[in-house]
Amino acid sequence: MLKLFRYMRPYRTAVLLVLLFTFFQCLSDLYLPTLMADIVDKGITLGNVPYIWRVGGVMLLVASGGMVCAIVASYLASKAASGFGRIVRGRVFSHVENFTLQEFDKIGTASLITRTTNDITQVQQVTIMILRMMAIAPMMCIGGIVMAISRDPGLTTVLLAVLPILALAIFLIAKQGIPLFKAIQVKIDTLSRVVRENLTGIRVIRSFNRAAHETVRFNDANEDLTATSIKVNKIMGAMMPVMMLVMNFATIAIVWFGAHRIDDAHMKVGDLMAFLQYAMMIMFSLIMLSVMFVMIPRAQASAVRINEVLHMQPDIHDPKEPGKPGLQKAAVEFQDVTFFYPGAEEPAVSNLSFRTGPGEVTAIIGGTGSGKSTLISLIPRFYDVTSGRILVNGTDIREMRQEELRQRIGFVPQKALLFTGSIADNIRYGKEDATDEEIRHAAKVAQAADFIEAMEGAYDAEISQGGSNVSGGQKQRLSIARALVRRPEIYIFDDSFSALDFKTDARLRAALREETGEATVLIVAQRVSTVMDADRIIVLDEGRIAGMGTHEELMNTSEVYREIVTSQLSEEEIA
Structure with missing residues (x-):
């Protein structure tokens, strides 16, 4: 989580002011028991009413000052933490925007959404608590110990016996809870994915009457998250009763031994009251730290997930010295291109070589899974080729800035x-x-x-x-x-006419031919009627080029193309 705090730099002044006002608040809280002891010992015991009023007025001023410091510190802490969350959220979003499809596939969309929202919110909330509790708790604890010793060194032996017990209880409980907090974030990802799939696929779910099945999937993920949350809350819920039990026994011990010291004239009543308050401050500061131990592990788990995104470098990046595309306009050339998806044993496309230039329409056709959309995705560098080269205007696209390359392309996705x-x-x-x-x-x-x-x-x-x-x-x-x-110079249509009727399809292709006359056009299509008029048709089969030429040429030379045509057109239409 410390790595993320570098984004707090714009709020360094606010953080310093939080620490300053917290310090003054702590001084105020530590001074009040001393004033109360003076009222008891010098005012009430001696019946000195003017002294009671005078010191009481000082107590009121000190308490008011402490209240103002607490309000200002809380405001500045909230402002700094909220700004920190805004910066981190912006950094994560802008970094994710540079990811290739490979990084999206690796982390998952649902997980990225959770990391950008829930995880950053967790870290932001804990940052507020760190700025307040983590600052005031040590001050209160150390100051309380010093003031307690100043009141009665002998009675501090009770604290020496109690504080290690509190620290041990906090350690044991936090040790059990930390692994569960990490598991919770993973289960939130799973639940988010199930919900997202359910909402985006609601038409399919209803059309196949699978609502009951989806309810079971959701309930399983929800109950899994709930069970883990209940388990960790049970563990953490044991912390407060243990703290209070130890504090109450400590109070009894302090009052018991303090009474004997008062009876022996080694201590005054006011000192015992002040000592008791300082002891409560010390133990409450430990409780505040224990609350932080509850929150920090979950925030740490979230911070690790956020840093994983921020440290993940896209496989595709711009060259340090980008090349300049040639003067030839809109030419696209594949030179022996082969591409493997990450982790795949077989290439999605292999040994692709062809060239298309301005004013030409190149259509790509083939069966399902033949690599049509993969081929198209390589041109805008959604993925980088495994071997071979793709040239745009004579320049390898890996030597061009991604922004410059995509500025030349008009892309219409399959979906x-x-x-x-x-x-x-x-x-x-x-x-x-x-x-x-x-x-x-x-x-x-x-x-x-x-x-x-x-x-x-x-x-x-x-x-x-x-x-x-x-x-x-x-x-x-x-x-x-x-x-x-x-x-643009290059138009890419990835099966973009599939939902159109034949009449609209024909009108659109005619209009496109006139509109894109000077550009390079690549069309992926399932319909033969869409590609018949293309200047060049590339037939893909299992990731390889099974034929290339015009419709008439392919009918004579490509068996794969003839099978596609005969499956869609009647003999009269083919003739």
């Missing part, structure tokens, strides 16, 4: 994703400074203008979370418009 906001905002996501005219033109080319203008508010109509208020085909057309408004 259309829309963001909460207006339709215009979603299209403008492809180009921040796009004008209204550019947005309308992109929507028109994407065959989305008609349904947009039919919606209430047209381009200002709101898209609900996940785009649930538009159909699958409408999502795809808006995603295509988002890529078109960017006007």
Whole structure:
């Protein structure tokens, strides 16, 4: 957790002021029992009423000053801890934004969400307690011991017997609880994943009547988390009764031995009362430390998970001296490219070599699992090739800055994703400074203008979370418009026409041909009708190129392509 505290640097002044005001609060608390002892011994015992009023007024001022210091210290601690949490949350989010898909796969989306929210909140809450309790408890403990000895050194032997017992109890209880706190965070990840899958997959769950099954999955994860939480709370719950039991026995012992010392004239009544209060301060400071021992292990477990994210370096990074792409516009070339997914024994794609240039449409077709989407994902460097090279305008993409590379690409993913906001905002996501005219033109080319203008508010109509208020085909057309408004050099369509009817598909392809005439276009598709007119068709089979050429050429040379065509088109359509 100490590694995370480097993000507290902007709040160093606030932390120092917290320590300063906490010190004055501690002085105030330590001085009050002494004043009370003076009132008893010099005022009440001697019947000196003016002295009682005078010292009582001083006590009121000291207590008020301590209260003000406590309020200011609490405010500054909360401000510093909240700012610290904001900085860490921002750092984690911005760092995760640089992750490749490989890092997302390794940690998991549900775990990343938990680490960015729950784990940082845990650390933030404990930081507030550290700034307050961890500062005041040692001061109170040491100051209490000093003041108690000054009142009666002989009676401090009771404290010497009690404090080791308290410390041992705290150690044994914390030792049992620390491993369980680490387990709790992992179980929270599991519960978050189950909930996330349930909420995002609610349509599938209901369509297959699997609600009962999902309820069982949730209950299992929930009960597992609950059982561990109950276990750790039982362990930690034993701490307070043990503390109070020891404190009460200590109080009895102090009163018992103190009474004898008063009877022997070695101690005054006021001194015994002050000593008793100092003893309570010492033991309460230990209880405060015990509470910290309860909270710190869980925060430490959270801090380890946060640091794991912050220390994880993306496998894909920008070169120190990025190369400059050649003057040739929008050319993409694969040179003997092979790629393995992490941990895989077989390559997802192997020995891919082809070239496509501006004004050309290259279509990629093949069976399920043939590597079509993998091939497409390598161009924007979502993953890096295992061997071989991918060139854009004659430059290896690994020698280009990722931002510069992706600025040249308009990418339409296989699963259309829309963001909460207006339709215009979603299209403008492809180009921040796009004008209204550019947005309308992109929507028109994407065959989305008609349904947009039919919606209430047209381009200002709101898209609900996940785009649930538009159909699958409408999502795809808006995603295509988002890529078109960017006007990039390279267009990548990853099975982006699957939800469109044949008529809309045909109109869209015709409009795209005119719109993207000077760009390089790569299309992944399942439909033969979508790829028949392409300048080049690449047929993939088990990650390898099984054929490449035009539709007519492949019908004569590629058995795999002929099988795909005959499975989709009738003999009349093929002819």
